[in-house]
Amino acid sequence: MLTQLHIRNFAIVDNLTIDFHQGMTAITGETGAGKSIALDALSLCLGARAESTMVRPDSERAEVTASFNVHQLPLVMQWLTEHEMLDDADENEDNCIIRRTLTAEGRSKGFINGAPVPVSLLRELGGMLVSLHGQHDHHLLMKPEYQLSLLDQFANHSDLLNKVGKAFRDWRALVREQRKLVEQQDAQESRRQLLQYQVSELDDFNLSAEEFHELESDHKRLANASGLLEDSQFSLNCLYDGEHNNAFTLLQSVIERLNGSAELDSNIQPIVAMLNDAGVQIEEATRELRHYQDGVDLDPELLADCEKRMSLAMQLAKKHQIAPEKLAELHEQLREELAGLTASTERLDLIDTEIKDAEEAFVKLATQLSTNRAKASSKLAAHVTETMHKLNMPDGEFSVTVDANSKEYASAQGIDHVRFLVSANAGQPQQAINKVASGGELSRISLAIQVLTAGQDNLPTMIFDEVDVGVSGPTAATVGKLLRQLGQHNQVLCVTHLPQVAARAHQQMFVSKHTEAGKTITSMRALTDELRIEELARLLGGDTITNHTLANARELLAG
Template sequence: MLRSLSIRDIVLIERLELGFGAGLTALTGETGAGKSIILDALGLALGGRSDRGLVRSGAEQGSVVAEFEPHEPAALEALLHDNGIPFEGELILRRIVTADGRSRAFVNDTAVSTALLRQVGELLVEVHGQFEQRGLMNPQAHRGILDAFGGLGPLVAQVRTAHAAWRKAAGRLAEFKEQLATAQREEDYLRHRERELSDLDPKAGEEEELALRRQSLMNREKLMTALGEALAAVSGNGGALERLGAAERKLERSAGMAPELLEPAVAALGRALVEVGEAEAVIESALRGLEDGSGTLEAVEERLFALRDAARKHRVPVDALPDLLAETRTLLERIDAGAGEVEAAEREVAAARAAYRDAARVLSQARAEAAAKLAEAVMAELPPLKLERARVRVRLEPLPEEEWGPEGAERVAFEVSTNPGQPFGPIGKIASGGELSRFMLALKVVLARLDSAGTLIFDEVDAGIGGATAAAVGERLARLGLERQVLVVTHAPQVAACADHQCSVSKHVEGGRTRVAVRELEASERRDEIARMLAGAEVTDAARAAAESLMRVAGVAG
């Protein structure tokens, strides 16, 4: 709901502060008094086109600030949250236009693009005028409006679920077909690769193991030479064991001549022989280990280089060769079993399509019933609005299968025929300006509870009518005011009499400048304003009496 509107230096308005209440508010005044300027200013705050011609002559910039209390904040809150804009229940839209035509936009003091400001504005206000229509005039919105009117949300949800399942199954089928086609194109290569890798039989971690063994084998010859020389020095002819043994025997033969002197030496030589004997055994064992080691250096290098050549050929690390072999076998298995997989996926797609088609058919039938009820309800509103010869229909146009979507299998369009024999067509192209506003009013009365916008604006919805028809328009606007905040620019006293609030717009010259003023009228002032609307320039007692009668009939205290 629009709480207030502050306008600075816009066209003929130098400074204007307006407050708005709930229900129906009528803006009245002489033709050319400036009522459209107020709507233009509000439109600017809602993201409308800016123009330097909107800035009051002599001013550097113009500005409009509109304060709202959103009617249904959920969708608005999500939009603001996605764009990092703080929101605590109130919303302030601000637009500044400079004298050179540049503009800036703000939502709750956060700078935003004009496009985002327009998105926010469309969730707050819906305008219906002779030259601007939003919401119901947008064919893209008709399907959602019909579904909301018919309470078809659960059926639409089922269709969305079925469509998602169908698309998912179709995606899997496409993936299977693509993989199969790719594999079939490469089948000869894949079979060659599988034979080559199978013969090679790579193992995980094999490269590192072979590299260590290769390093060990490259050092084996040197080790064997060293060990052989050491063994010869220890146990060979004239080696340590032989010489130590000879020394021990000589001392043993002479030990009786000086036992206290020689026996320690004999004992030490015995110990040395034991140690050298152990060293001999260790050297021999190490030498045998090198001689008996599995694989030659040549064999290890041949295996290692074969693995690395295969890895370079297939552009993968050596350790990835086992995985490549497994993947190759999987692809070949898919080729062999691919036709069966594709057939199974095709059956799944067919079943999902049938489920979607059944859900969409149920939704289509429900939409057809809701369409008939909606058209009937709108038609019932037309005769009092002087549209008794007009007809309204909600057309359901089946879509080709390639256009079936999550919202169903048909396009929905609101169409009218304003005269017998005239073909049906889109509302905006068939109806004249005044008729268009009244068609919108009839639709809005029927759909009032479905509107997300908390404020509805009707600009001269009474154009070209009067008397009972104007009274019918006022009565319907008042009914809408019970559900939403409604602002109407009107020249019809019958419409003004039905309003909960009335603002008089006037234009006057002050200090050589033309200015626009707006004033909310008290009950007695309303009587005089409505009398002026009835009588023209000179307000007579009869006009005042007629105005009181209109207000009394409309339920407004005089």
């Protein structure tokens, strides 16, 4: 439940800290004092849309902090644990502190237990902590989608509703996939045929990744084989095979000459050693040249084959407008694309069965949901009718129709079209709620439904913001009793202008405003029993409080 709300520089609130308690809390105050400001601030804290105008004039930043006790809320504890926002070592681990700041420029930040979070997480967690019912909800009551959501709220089958939504989305995703595949099929077929031809052609040619570079090298060698042989033979003659003055013979002569000199001067010995090494290198080079000569092929057919393959590679490269050395890479790309299109065609052949299975799974779950709604609609109708009688509509009758049609109404909410029907007077046939209910009747019916559906929310804190507008007298007393009953098991915060409602609260808070240094400041304080009597008397008789209104206030409070 909500335990404390701290507001700073929000609207006309300067600095305000409010402690809240279990049960029903009534919030009253003078007209224009800002009775709903605390609730607006709480809504902002829990992820509502932020606007720069919410920041108090001449202030740089507004800040709202809400503290909740979540000890008896296992789903909230689980959520905090999954998001790593619950410190097991914290002595106050039962508390969840949500904070939001808003600058005058319109930039906002959110925090949960001190950790910065996006606004979406504030809304997600806030939806598990607080249920807000506003004074204009009765206008929404005329919309079929809102009627459906209220029935689901009363039926309390959110898990089944989520399963239906997921099944519907899975089914429609397959339908969209099929539609896309069909739309692309013609273009894909012509592309697939082209790819089959291109891949087949490249398969036949089968050029490997480095082969074109090898072809270029082989062609250069084969085309110049005669010159390579001549150069190698000339080199052999110069190095070793020549009859006169070849390099090896001359080197040996030098070595023999220097060997004699080395006997006279040892400094020549290292030079002789180097020349001996050079002789060994010449002999090794000679052997390698002879081996190279044996490998040089003067084969015209081999050269012709090489030239033919190079020519084909360049023709294919020109056809695909790429460099010849990129053919192998292109071959692989086209092969992968062809495989993808083939898989797409196969997917189209299989998807009909998947769509049928997905539709059947959705309809099965949606039918179960429809059955649940039908059962809940009877209970809701009986409860609302009973509450209408208590709210000074003795001849009122309320019913809910649930029409199931998997072809016409299929959506993420199931296969049902829900209508709220009402008869406000005896002998009047039931019709759609917006056709037969007056403004005051609509407010009372809406209030009855809100109270009944809120009790099924399983949310710890429920807020009713002036939902009793248009209600007075004995009816107001009944509203107060209903809200107090709701407060026996939940925390109920109710902004009201009715003394009959405020008197039924377990505690009451008073909102006032005053001017300080030329600025309007709103404050809120808890009322003692005596102050509650005075406030109830003011609500009963206006600004003039008499002994009579005080006596009436005491009687209301005692009742």
